[in-house]
Amino acid sequence: MSVSNEPSEILQRKLFYKGRKFDYEVIKLRLPNGVEGDWECIRHPGGALAVPVTPEGKFVLVKQYRFTVKGRLLEFPAGTVEPDEDPAETIKREIEEETGYRAHQWQSLGKFILAPGYSDEYIYAFLARDLEKLAQPPQQDEDEDIEVVLMSGEELEAAIVAGEPIDGKSIASFYMARALLNSEG
Numbered sequence: 415m416s417v418s419n420e421p422s423e424i425l426q427r428k429l430f431y432k433g434r435k436f437d438y439e440v441i442k443l444r445l446p447n448g449v450e451g452d453w454e455c456i457r458h459p460g461g462a463l464a465v466p467v468t469p470e471g472k473f474v475l476v477k478q479y480r481f482t483v484k485g486r487l488l489e490f491p492a493g494t495v496e497p498d499e500d501p502a503e504t505i506k507r508e509i510e511e512e513t514g515y516r517a518h519q520w521q522s523l524g525k526f527i528l529a530p531g532y533s534d535e536y537i538y539a540f541l542a543r544d545l546e547k548l549a550q551p552p553q554q555d556e557d558e559d560i561e562v563v564l565m566s567g568e569e570l571e572a573a574i575v576a577g578e579p580i581d582g583k584s585i586a587s588f589y590m591a592r593a594l595l596n597s598e599g
Contacts (some may be wrong), residue, residue, distance in 0.1 A: 517542035
């Protein structure tokens with residue numbers, strides 16, 4: 415299923431903030447149904463996410479401090495797609511930096527819109543297998559506070575059901591990967 419392209423008429427556009435990772439703008443629109451109004455939007459270049467699975471069937475996640483929620487979230491490794499970069503290249507870099515693993519087998523799980531109520535960000539999800547633990551520990555970015563966590567599928571699903579702090583893109587990608595892995599037998 416694809417997004418229907420029913421264009422709105424842009425009446426006015428104002429850029430309020432141009433940031434390092436995203437921009438924030440307010441757009442005065444006339445919707446296809448004729449309604450006019452102001453809509454705020456975060457313009458984001460997209461993100462890439464890996465669902466890494468060890469040969470033993472463990473999922474590799476990171477527990478990362480997120481200032482917006484004032485705590486640590488369990489997440490799959492992910493990163494912002496740089497200008498003119500293929501999301502597959504983004505995630506190959508990010509998985510090594512965040513987890514210390516290199517994947518030798520990659521498979522696209524697809525893409526999805528993260529938060530269409532206020533952002534145009536897409537997440538490009540990949541299944542990462544045939545993992546190799548790197549000899550050197552990962553060099554994390556200065557603004558990252560990350561701990562690597564290995565979990566079985568059952569442990570991760572129990573954490574999701576129990577309401578543990580896990581971000582939505584990781585939950586969605588886990589179930590996408592699980593469906594693919596289950597279809598393979």
